Amino acid sequence: MTAKSIWIELDSLHSSILLRGVRDGIMPNLARLMARSGATRVNYEIPLQVAAWATAHTGLSVADHGATAFDQPIPGTYRMRIQPRPVKPGSTYWEVLGRSGKRVLVVNSVNAIHTPGVNGIQLNEWATHVAGRRAKATSYPSEIAASLDREFPDDPFAEKDCGSDKYADADRLGNSISASLANKSKAFANLIDREDWDHVHIGIDDLHNLGHVLWRCFEKNDPGNAMVRRALTDADAAVGVFLNRAGPDTAAIVLLLGGIGPANTWSHMVDKIIARFENGGSRERNLYSTLGHVWAAQPPWLENKLLPLKSYLREFYLETKRRRRRAFAMPLNEETGTIRINLRGREPHGVVEPGKEAKALKEDLREALLGLRDVDSNIPLVTEVQFSRDLVPEAVDSLSMPDMFITWNRTKRMDAVQSERLGRIEMGFWPPRTGDHQVDGLVLTNRPIAHGRSSRDGVSVFDLAPTIAALHGVACHKKWRGTALAGLSQSMAGETVAV
Structure with a gap:
């Protein structure tokens, strides 16, 4: 046929x-x-x-x-x-x-x-x-x-x-x-x-x-x-x-x-970067990294059974942080890091005013992300930061749409990055995948x-x-x-x- x-x-x-x-x-x-x-x-x-x-x-x-x-x-x-x-x-x-x-x-x-x-x-x-x-x-x-x-x-x-x-x-x-x-x-x-x-x-x-x-x-x-x-x-x-x-x-x-x-991405570390951006020099205990280590250690036949529990624990832990922060990570995929602004009138407990305040925060976050460099080679961690308003302006208020997309430099596995503004940030854990x-x-x-x-x-x-x-x-x-x-x-x- x-x-x-x-x-x-x-x-x-x-x-x-x-x-x-x-x-x-x-x-x-x-x-x-x-x-x-x-x-x-x-x-x-x-x-x-x-x-x-x-x-x-x-x-x-x-x-x-x-x-x-x-x-x-x-x-x-x-x-x-x-x-x-x-x-x-x-x-x-x-x-x-x-x-x-x-x-x-x-x-x-x-x-x-x-x-x-x-x-x-x-x-x-x-x-x-x-x-x-x-x-x-x-x-x-x-x-x-x-x-x-x-x-x-x-x-x-x-x-x-x-x-x-x-x-x-x-x-x-x-x-x-x-x-x-x-x-x-x-x-x-x-x-x-x-x-x-x-x-x-x-x-x-x-x-x-x-x-x-x-x-x-x-x-x-x-x-x-x-x-x-x-x-x-x-x-x-x-x-x-x-x-x-x-x-x-x-x-x-x-x-x-x-x-x-190569799985040389920091998508699962965006929350930690935002915490440093929000809290300056403080080094808060990161339970998310602990959970990540535990998850990565599980055999694959157990991962599938634990996936609903893993997702629930992750979201239970991160919900309170997202509620009080000006911006929070959306864990969508390792390929691209994503950030959503906690916008007043759009989020359940928004703290950032739409307009000038939100725009200034996004520009400030972009500058901070682009400033991060690998401790060993000094190459940038991030090659590009894009705003959803520039890509899909009619979807900026969508429930599922991030406000920012982060493109990672995939040329090298970076265990620690630093910048004058954010200091040194170490990889909390590497996911079990070697490719992503x-x-x-x-x-x-x-x-x-x-x-x-x-x-x-x-x-x-x-x-x-x-x-x-x-x-x-x-x-x-x-x-x-x-x-x-x-x-x-x-x-x-x-x-x-x-x-």
Whole structure:
């Protein structure tokens, strides 16, 4: 069978690793795509990969879909809780296609947005990287997931290989990735073969955990790099299977967002930096660091059981501090540090006046953050501080939106930093992951991309959903902000279908 278009996403594969694999000749299918159109950078709306995936899948701004991260604030409090599916159903680009009569196949979309009324098939979280079969797959219709579980009863996933390189076994994890990709290649190809689809959407997430727990293996001179090369080869082979099944005339997009690199970040230390900023020279006892040490020492099979307790203790401890401070950290992701101002009229017990006072505080915080330097090398800890008012002005009062985004200098692991203003600040604890997410996006296609209104050094994450719609002659959703990529979107001419 065939498909008129196919979207393949490679979850948590850093663009530099993909490009290296192409150069080294171990990813020939992606190399053939690059030979036709090159590789184009994808620019985020805000520097958080959960938000970027949500925008790619919905075409909507974070102001509309609200998914900054999995940690979401609880209304009326200073606490947060984990929401594994922060985007509500009814907003995806494949639903827009389906409402216009297009038949769609959606398989293992990254950060799945469930679509019970999909016009076709949707399979979610089947043998995914985090928990294997422990996270039970769902599908619409329901018998799809059940039939796959019967056909592939053996899951190679080992829970010890998830969470920390202290317990991970490289050989076992490498074999697990290869076996999983082989199973998915067969299973997902069979789904493509069911009918002539208008559009196919497939997520490949098997490299995600590898980057988290064994980042060192991605270094060329590490003995474990042979295992990484094998995993990249197998991932590329799976891409090739899906492209071949879709057919030679299919318009193809391969998307990377939120690639994993060295976990040299201080996101979990932002609260400690703010405490120093607020309290000057005082060195208050940091129970958060103690809890962090305890958490990092737990084996991965216990972490999952303790995750709700960990989240509760963290938020119980931090709530009182957030209430009385002028600014507080929002623990959203290690990729980017985030700060929210305790704004009067917006927060439950706000202490900072909106307007001049809030603006002055943010500028002062930015100056203090940019002044921090590594004790050993004197390189800056922070490369950039951005304000949400400049990125998404209509979302500054959103419950889930930070006011400030901190970009870390990831070139070096810094155990202690200092500045004349804040003094010396030591890393309280290092999380167990050796690799973590970075703001990183890349798109490969088998059609030329003419950038149009997009910047010359990349395309916007907003442009992807409109491009798929235009490929099928479907009118854009009224809230979509992006522009269909000329060249790629014009490869399937036809009349526009209203939705």
